[in-house]
Amino acid sequence: MELENIKESLWKSSLNYNSEIVFYEVITNLEWIKKAIIFTTNYNRYLNKNFIFNIYNIIELDNSSLIYIFEEIIQYLNLHKKDLSQVDTIILDINELPSRALLKLLEEYHNELVIINRDKSDYSVIHMLEEKNEKIYYNPLFNNEIELEYYDEIPIVVIYDNDEKRLLGLLINLLRVFREYGYNAISFTNSIIGSCYGLEYIPLESFLGLEGCNDILNNRVNYLNGDISFIGIIEEKYNLNQEVLIEEKLDVDIYILPEKRKSYGLKNDKKVIRFTIESEVNSDFIKKIYEDILKCYDKI
Structure with missing residues (x-):
């Protein structure tokens, strides 16, 4: 049973359940984010979501290849570079891990970078801390060496x-x-x-x-x-x-x-x-x- 189904079933069985209230997923554990822009190949997943931080924009990406994803992100960032001064976090939600070249490009914008880990059922994030040596921090309990x-x-x-x-x-x-x-x-x-x-x-x-x-x-x-x-x-x-x-x-x-x-x-x-x-x-x-x-x- 998926996490959101568990949460919804628990909510429906609680004393506070009201059938007239719509159940929304809440993306949590992101309290340090103030304002974010989201680049995603999974746009529908962000519909009817309650975020605990402000969203500057959600950009839907072409899912055909990493090359197209790279080009779309570059184009958007170049066109809106001045506007992005108010954004503190860039979130990538794509079905493949980004290339080093893309990470190096994003580092120039001096934003925190979060990558949605598509392999985890609760879609928790991997916080990619800004480092000049491009060191990437993966969640050690769920890294590539462990069978998920x-x-x-x-x-x-x-x-x-x-x-x-x-x-x-x-x-x-x-x-x-x-x-x-x-x-x-x-x-x-x-x-x-x-x-x-x-x-x-x-x-x-x-x-x-x-x-x-x-x-x-x-x-x-x-x-x-x-x-x-x-x-x-x-x-x-x-x-x-x-x-x-x-x-x-x-x-x-x-x-x-x-x-x-x-x-x-x-x-x-x-x-x-x-x-x-x-x-x-x-x-x-x-x-x-x-x-x-x-x-x-x-x-x-």
């Missing part, structure tokens, strides 16, 4: 810790870093305090008792347009039964654990990232955890 069909379900990372303050700091800062790199990360926690920081509260024991709780979690993340989900679990002491239940009920990809914490309930093939109990939640610590997560997904 393996990621029909949202990646799940579980973090255990007995220190609530450290766990919440880890979750909040991981969200920030992942979102800075173009992910829409969603975090859940069994800490009620976490909800005050924008984290999704999850009553762990009752949630794990639900039939199909993995699908419920997956649908919730999809509804929020999430790319990856974190579940932060505060535990006063090691609970083998809970660990086994989580392993059985949820399709967890990676566990992040304190260095000396037991892990008897985890299967041997699970990816585990360890951190020392003295670790402070600073930028270096968060960056290392972030990089370790990406390395794990490259090997899954």
